[in-house]
Amino acid sequence: MKVIYDNYDITDLVRSVEWSGDLQQVARTLTVTLINTANGISPLLAFKNGKIIRFFDDKELFRGFLFKIDKNQAGEVTLTCYDANVYLLKNADTMKFVKKKASEIIKHICSTFKIPIGPIADTGYVIPKHIFREKTLAEMSFTALTTTRKHNGRRFFISNNLGKFTLAEMKVPNAKLIIESGRNLLSLSVSESIEETKTRVKVIGGTDKKPVTVTVQNDSLARQYGVMQHVERADEKLNKAQLQKLASQLLKDMGKVATDMTLESLGINEITAGSVIQVYNKMTGINGTYYVNSDTHHYENGVHTMSLNISSSPNLAEVAYEEA
Template sequence: MKIKWVKQSDGSVNDITDFVSTINWGGSAGQASRTLDISVLNSPFDKNISDPNINLGDRIRLYYDDSRLLIDIMVYNRERNNETGTITYSGYDDLNHLLRSNGSYNFKNVTPEMITKKICNELKIETGTIAATNVNIKSMLIDSSSYYDIILKAYTKAHKMNGKKYMPIMSGRKLYVIEKGEIIKDFILSDEVNILSSSYTESLDSMVNQIKIYDDKGKQIGEVKNDDWVKQFGIFQDIYTKEDGENGTKAAKNMLVGIDKTASLQAIGNISCISGFGIAIYDSLTGLKGTFWIEQDSHSFENGNHTMNLDLTFKNIMEVKE
């Protein structure tokens, strides 16, 4: 791993890998912005150890090697600890600007990809590949929402129409919108090879087994439900108001949620294992066998060792915003 520090004042790039004792890199499918924090050795009484004095607003880049950039953050926080002789610097990738900035719009006859590019242009954020939906949004009024939520609201409308799941991510300093759930190739997590510990949980806390469909005048026009779930667990109901141009039944079916099955594990690290992607697992102790989706990931690098903690779901679920 390599750590490079980019000074805001003059743009100079400095390799500080040798000064860094620990690295923590992670993210969540629901958190959006990925994070990085590093601990830098600091001993004011040892002339051989000098504080790089990284300022808030400077940037830190984490590389897997000299060419593969994992994350590029702006420094938001720094903390000095005299007991351990370290300074901790932490920050977020530039998706945080979309989370922390709000806007109001009245969109008409646009696609989610057009909305995304317009927003990024206003915030001066470069874009990479933005998933094309070709779904026309006739009207979407935004009173005041974060730019991130606006993008998700637009892609939620596309999701209801085509059933696909979408996720905004940053690569370097460019925003991409990808189809969520791509399976990590040529890699398996196994209790015989790389899983260090694991757990498995089942829950009814998120169940929705019946949806009533209404028109824009408040009249019920339909209903979808899972009869087996209703019979076994009773009714957990939500409502859906149909919008012009939408298939109300299809959209309502996409809102049904069954038994929530989650798992977590600690394993030998692999940089491809990040939130939003699917992964093959074979764990005989918990019975986790098959493909699962990473909901949250945390990677730690220390003393040449790379370990990761993953929270997993059994279903590829998109974060939606109404």
């Protein structure tokens, strides 16, 4: 483990490090706890907000900026840092996009505010129109991705790699990262819920004077759980076939029993929010592939552990578009 502050190696001062992320957030967080004194009287370093912080564990895992400094009379210091994606939260603007993909919207946003860009996946769906008024760049990005997901079913997540914004499609490959009892699993709790399940979806298009309505239902789920209907207003320019496709995609996404899990295990640096992993535990009956929604890695005294929230479907940020 190594921590670099503004080109100074401060590893010997560090007590512990937490490195975390969440699919609901645009930026990952690094929290460093350290002792900044040799004599208990004066500090060794004068930490300043805005400086670059880097964290290594075999390889560089985090590169970001110091945003908060907490310190006390005993010389104990906690540094809170975020990667460069934090500037999507720290900036707001008014923008209009016509016939643009979410990937094109995000590229424009990052370029305008000089946020370094890495690989950006092509999101495919062309959004007819999105007008954003006094919205943060994060809200704009999540809204465009939510609209895309509703229309083509493709899921994308935001991350940052060594200082550069990235957008990747979330797929389900053969998960090679495994957590199981008797190997690396420390604890596991499981929740299965139909609280957010929908068995019927109604989509309303057209105009107020000439509405076009499409309704689709999962008969099997409706018999099992009852009718639970979602209603959504769609772009008035969509034809009936497009409304049917949208309704079917919404029902596919919403017509599921949610399986949500929290686990603790020995740490694996490759497992972060957006990862796909395999989990095996006989007591809870968990045996399969799951998405990582959030992760917190803890490093202290040479021991690396992690806490994960995982689920059968990724818990991506949902920001519905509202006509400005």
